[in-house]
Amino acid sequence: xxxxTADTGTVRDRILASAQHLFVDKGFHNTSIxxxxxxxxxxxxxxxxxxxSKDELAHVLHRQLVDQFVVLSATEVLAFPDAQSRVRGYxxxxxxxxxxxxxFVSYLIFARPSSVVExxxxxxxxxxxxxxxxxxxxxxxAGEVRxxxxxxxxxxxxxxxxxxxxxxxxxxxxxxLTGMVDDTAAAIWASISx
Amino acid sequence: xxxxTADTGTVRDRILASAQHLFVDKGFHNTSIxxxxxxxxxxxxxxxxxxxSKDELAHVLHRQLVDQFVVLSATEVLAFPDAQSRVRGYxxxxxxxxxxxxxFVSYLIFARPSSVVExxxxxxxxxxxxxxxxxxxxxxxAGEVRxxxxxxxxxxxxxxxxxxxxxxxxxxxxxxLTGMVDDTAAAIWASISx
Amino acid sequence: xxxxTADTGTVRDRILASAQHLFVDKGFHNTSIxxxxxxxxxxxxxxxxxxxSKDELAHVLHRQLVDQFVVLSATEVLAFPDAQSRVRGYxxxxxxxxxxxxxFVSYLIFARPSSVVExxxxxxxxxxxxxxxxxxxxxxxAGEVRxxxxxxxxxxxxxxxxxxxxxxxxxxxxxxLTGMVDDTAAAIWASISx
Amino acid sequence: xxxxTADTGTVRDRILASAQHLFVDKGFHNTSIxxxxxxxxxxxxxxxxxxxSKDELAHVLHRQLVDQFVVLSATEVLAFPDAQSRVRGYxxxxxxxxxxxxxFVSYLIFARPSSVVExxxxxxxxxxxxxxxxxxxxxxxAGEVRxxxxxxxxxxxxxxxxxxxxxxxxxxxxxxLTGMVDDTAAAIWASISx
DNA sequence: AATGAATGAGGGTTCATTCAT
DNA sequence: CATGAATGAACCCTCATTCAT
Numbered sequence: 001x002x003x004x005t006a007d008t009g010t011v012r013d014r015i016l017a018s019a020q021h022l023f024v025d026k027g028f029h030n031t032s033i034x035x036x037x038x039x040x041x042x043x044x045x046x047x048x049x050x051x052x053s054k055d056e057l058a059h060v061l062h063r064q065l066v067d068q069f070v071v072l073s074a075t076e077v078l079a080f081p082d083a084q085s086r087v088r089g090y091x092x093x094x095x096x097x098x099x100x101x102x103x104f105v106s107y108l109i110f111a112r113p114s115s116v117v118e119x120x121x122x123x124x125x126x127x128x129x130x131x132x133x134x135x136x137x138x139x140x141x142a143g144e145v146r147x148x149x150x151x152x153x154x155x156x157x158x159x160x161x162x163x164x165x166x167x168x169x170x171x172x173x174x175x176x177l178t179g180m181v182d183d184t185a186a187a188i189w190a191s192i193s194x
Numbered sequence: 195x196x197x198x199t200a201d202t203g204t205v206r207d208r209i210l211a212s213a214q215h216l217f218v219d220k221g222f223h224n225t226s227i228x229x230x231x232x233x234x235x236x237x238x239x240x241x242x243x244x245x246x247s248k249d250e251l252a253h254v255l256h257r258q259l260v261d262q263f264v265v266l267s268a269t270e271v272l273a274f275p276d277a278q279s280r281v282r283g284y285x286x287x288x289x290x291x292x293x294x295x296x297x298f299v300s301y302l303i304f305a306r307p308s309s310v311v312e313x314x315x316x317x318x319x320x321x322x323x324x325x326x327x328x329x330x331x332x333x334x335x336a337g338e339v340r341x342x343x344x345x346x347x348x349x350x351x352x353x354x355x356x357x358x359x360x361x362x363x364x365x366x367x368x369x370x371l372t373g374m375v376d377d378t379a380a381a382i383w384a385s386i387s388x
Numbered sequence: 389x390x391x392x393t394a395d396t397g398t399v400r401d402r403i404l405a406s407a408q409h410l411f412v413d414k415g416f417h418n419t420s421i422x423x424x425x426x427x428x429x430x431x432x433x434x435x436x437x438x439x440x441s442k443d444e445l446a447h448v449l450h451r452q453l454v455d456q457f458v459v460l461s462a463t464e465v466l467a468f469p470d471a472q473s474r475v476r477g478y479x480x481x482x483x484x485x486x487x488x489x490x491x492f493v494s495y496l497i498f499a500r501p502s503s504v505v506e507x508x509x510x511x512x513x514x515x516x517x518x519x520x521x522x523x524x525x526x527x528x529x530a531g532e533v534r535x536x537x538x539x540x541x542x543x544x545x546x547x548x549x550x551x552x553x554x555x556x557x558x559x560x561x562x563x564x565l566t567g568m569v570d571d572t573a574a575a576i577w578a579s580i581s582x
Numbered sequence: 583x584x585x586x587t588a589d590t591g592t593v594r595d596r597i598l599a600s601a602q603h604l605f606v607d608k609g610f611h612n613t614s615i616x617x618x619x620x621x622x623x624x625x626x627x628x629x630x631x632x633x634x635s636k637d638e639l640a641h642v643l644h645r646q647l648v649d650q651f652v653v654l655s656a657t658e659v660l661a662f663p664d665a666q667s668r669v670r671g672y673x674x675x676x677x678x679x680x681x682x683x684x685x686f687v688s689y690l691i692f693a694r695p696s697s698v699v700e701x702x703x704x705x706x707x708x709x710x711x712x713x714x715x716x717x718x719x720x721x722x723x724a725g726e727v728r729x730x731x732x733x734x735x736x737x738x739x740x741x742x743x744x745x746x747x748x749x750x751x752x753x754x755x756x757x758x759l760t761g762m763v764d765d766t767a768a769a770i771w772a773s774i775s776x
Numbered sequence: 777a778a779t780g781a782a783t784g785a786g787g788g789t790t791c792a793t794t795c796a797t
Numbered sequence: 798c799a800t801g802a803a804t805g806a807a808c809c810c811t812c813a814t815t816c817a818t
Contacts, residue, residue: 011778029223032812044814045779054813110306121364129366151367152377155357156350156385163353164346170315172323173345183346191350191385205803226787238789239804248788399782417611421809433783436810500692509752517754539755540746540765544738544773547745551737558707561733571734579738579773593799614791626793627800636792 012050014040016061024106028058065107066127072097073131083139084193088185090131091161095177095184098165106169109162132157136192146194153192160188206244208234210255218300222252259301260317266291267325277333278387282379284325285355289371289378292359300363303356326351330386340388347386354382400438402428404449412494416446453495454511460485461519471527472581476573478519479549483565483572486553494557497550520545524580534582541580548576594632596622598643606688610640647689648709654679655713665721666775670767672713673743677759677766680747688751691744714739718774728776735774742770 009017018040022031033054037044051057076093080086098105112122122128132154139145145153164184167173173180203211212233216225227248231238245251270287274280292299302317316322326348333339339347358378361367367374397405406427410419421442425432439445464481468474486493496511510516520542527533533541552572555561561568591599600622604613615636619626633639658675662668680687694704704710714736721727727735746766749755755762 027221027223029221033814034812043779044781045816046777048814049777049779112304121366125360125364125366129361148377148381149374151361152354152358152374152381155361155378156354156381159353159355159357160346160350160385161353163349163356166319167323167345167349170319172315172319180343180346183342184349187342187346187350187385191354191381227789228787237804238806239791240802242789243802243804415609415611417609420807422807431783432785432810433812434781437781437783442809498694509754513748513752513754517749536765536769537762539749540742540762540769543745543749543766544742544769547741547743548734548738548773549741551741551744552734554707555711555733555737560707560711568731568734571730572737575730575734575738575773579742579769615793616791625800627795628798630793631798631800 011040011042011046015042015047015050015057016064019057019061020065020107021103023058023061023111024103028111062111065104068104069108070127073127077131078134083135083142083144084189086135086139087157087188087192088181090135090157091185091188092181094161094165095181098168099176099178102169105165109165109169128158129154139192144194145192148192156191157188160184205234205236205240209236209241209244209251210258213251213255214259214301215297217252217255217305218297222305256305256317259298260321262298263302263317264321267321271325272328277329277336277338278383280329280333281351281382281386282375284329284351285379285382286375288355288359289375292362293370293372296363299359303359322352323348333386338388339386342386350385351382354378399428399430399434403430403435403438403445404452407445407449408453408495409491411446411449411499412491416499450499450511453492454515456492457496457511458515461515465519466522471523471530471532472577474523474527475545475576475580476569478523478545479573479576480569482549482553483569486556487564487566490557493553497553516546517542527580532582533580536580544579545576548572593622593624593628597624597629597632597639598646601639601643602647602689603685605640605643605693606685610693644693647686650686651690652709655709659713660716665717665724665726666767666771668717668721669739669770669774670763672717672739673767673770674763676743676747677763680750681758681760684751687747691747691751710740711736721774726776727774730774738773739770742766 008014015036019031019036022035022039026035033044033047036057037047047057051060072093073090077086077089080089094105108128109122133150135157136145136150136153140147140150161184164173164177164180168177202208209230212230213225216229216233220229227238227241230241230251241251245254266287267284271280271283274283288299302322304316306314306316327344329351330339330344330347334341334344355378358367358371358374362371396402403424406424407419410423410427414423421432421435424435424445435445439448460481461478465474465477468477482493496516498510500510521538523545524533524538524541528535528538549572552561552565552568556565597618601613601618604617604621608617615626615629618639619629629639633642654675655672659668659671662671676687690710691704715732717739718727718732718735722729722732743766746755746759746762750759
């Protein structure tokens with residue numbers, strides 16, 4: 001991915017956007033404040049005016065991205081009534097986001113900001129787990145989903161999705177994931193349906 | 195995971211073992227040579243006597259772990275004749291390794307050593323992909339595996355496995371994965387079988 | 389020479405002045421950044437804020453001293469119309485500078501900053517050669533200077549001067565060189581006059 | 583100059599020869615023991631078997647080269663009875679050596695091994711000064727040399743010679759100095775003769 | 777609100793030296 | 798005699814952070 005931040009929005013937003021790109025591309029520990037300053041076209045002073053430290057900047061960024069993810073999950077996934085629609089919605093949402101905003105999805109899937117949040121979980125491990133757990137548990141209660149260990153079934157859903165996003169972001173898959181929504185949702189559903 | 199590197203073996207091996215643990219626990223960029231020196235009970239000079247740089251140390255370590263993975267895949271997975279046995283073998287191997295040597299598996303699944311190899315793929319993305327591709331393609335040729343996009347099916351296999359290992363290593367799953375081999379293999383097989 | 393760098397001037401100038409003294413006294417490779425920091429009363433960060441590297445610091449310093457030398461040569465030597473006056477002007481200028489600013493002259497005569505400039509020539513070898521070549525060639529054209537190999541005559545002029553400065557800076561000669569201008573200019577002129 | 587040491591002579595001599603080349607080419611402080619080991623084709627152990635430290639190695643080397651210079655001066659310069667022959671002998675000897683063994687002459691003229699000898703004088707400043715002083719003082723006593731400050735006349739002799747050697751070693755003069763002996767001796771003699 | 781000069785702890789790395797083999 | 802693994806002080810440089818403007 002190439003950097004295309006800066007030049008728009010408030011100073012604070014430009015800093016956050018550049019940090020997001022750089023954390024994804026180079027990792028938190030390999031991204032310096034000067035890197036962020038250069039990428040955002042701002043200044044050291046500006047960064048420390050808006051954030052108390054590099055850690056806090058990462059924390060604010062994390063919170064912001066997690067909140068977006070949670071809102072999207074509620075409106076595009078859990079809004080559906082049945083398990084099969086929810087699975088399809090989840091696949092569809094994440095595949096579309098991968099094409100639209102790869103840095104956002106990259107962060108959700110890979111970032112393990114141990115210096116930012118106390119544990120070492122990615123957004124998808126922690127908040128994403130909640131989404132899939134709802135799908136599975138509600139689905140089992142409704143008899144739509146087979147009666148296997150819920151965590152195994154959660155693993156199948158999010159694992160398959162994340163894996164394909166991974167391969168897409170790494171360039172192993174070269175065409176848009178949006179064309180693979182049906183196949184993927186079908187494979188997942190075959191695995192978990194009662 | 196807590197550090198438990200050793201006071202045994204050659205200096206070179208102790209350095210490699212400590213580096214592996216630290217790279218997994220803290221990440222490459224957040225691991226310093228003094229960290230490795232402390233953990234391995236050696237000296238700065240010893241590290242630079244055996245390796246030309248921190249990068250080369252990471253490179254040697256990577257090579258070594260990848261080779262182990264490739265050998266294990268050949269003997270414990272691809273040695274089976276049919277797709278279903280192979281899937282079960284793959285799940286079984288990785289779940290067992292997760293319990294036996296979590297640092298090894300952690301490295302395979304999470305390490306994205308962009309400073310070590312040219313691309314940004316984990317061992318499981320690159321070498322692991324080969325294993326699953328063999329399972330799928332051979333299985334499709336034999337009519338055992340359904341005729342969906344091979345990459346989707348690969349994603350289901352390794353995604354589900356990696357996801358569960360992830361949850362286990364992060365402590366979300368608290369009992370040994372070895373007890374979940376059957377359920378997991380069954381779920382995966384339901385997803386990909388013809 | 390003992391160190392007498394200052395607590396005056398801008399940080400950048402203090403760093404340059406200290407570096408000049410230390411490079412002359414101890415040599416480039418035997419002068420550390422901490423040495424320069426101590427002598428200039430600044431900080432490591434300040435050095436790297438003003439210069440990108442130790443090499444660049446040396447480069448900037450070199451450029452600055454060479455420029456001073458070139459200006460002085462033009463105004464105090466080549467401004468004279470005839471060869472004999474020019475020789476005397478050159479001797480006079482360098483002997484006076486030796487007493488006034490020994491670190492400046494020391495740098496001009498001894499520094500061979502192969503890490504700074506591509507070749508291995510001192511300021512006096514490179515830029516100083518131009519000055520003496522002008523004296524000789526113009527003088528030969530005017531019939532004032534004998535018709536020997538120009539380089540030999542250049543060698544006599546600058547060699548004699550540099551040698552005496554060397555002996556003065558090393559403490560072999562203990563009285564100011566300013567008192568030896570006439571004798572030196574006379575000896576040189578005897579050697580090169582037609 | 584390109585390195586052409588090693589492979590012949592005793593281990594000790596190979597180490598000394600390589601050190602001489604490297605000290606001349608890169609400077610004492612910029613030459614490491616590993617550099618000397620590589621260039622001489624020996625081992626760290628060998629260096630420390632024959633010399634107690636890097637400093638002592640430099641000291642031994644220095645002593646050896648100075649002794650050679652003193653012997654040569656006695657037999658090829660001071661053996662002559664009159665000042666003019668001595669001047670010519672000095673020029674001739676040093677110019678011939680420059681062509682035959684540039685590393686030897688480079689060391690004599692440039693090396694200022696402050697870590698080896700207590701003061702900061704080159705071989706030519708210290709031991710060479712003795713040679714020229716003999717020429718001048720004896721010559722003045724015999725009425726052959728003009729009655730100027732002896733140090734000035736010493737400066738003219740060695741300065742001119744060293745300067746031309748410098749230009750030759752730096753590649754400014756491209757033909758052998760041996761062809762310039764007569765001109766140089768003539769110019770010097772014109773400067774100092776009574 | 778914004779700037780960037782200044783600071784110094786800490787990073788990767790080199791290297792003189794020691795010593796067991 | 799010779800080897801080279803091991804040591805750690807010291808080197809150059811980066812970077813998070815502070816603060817006067």
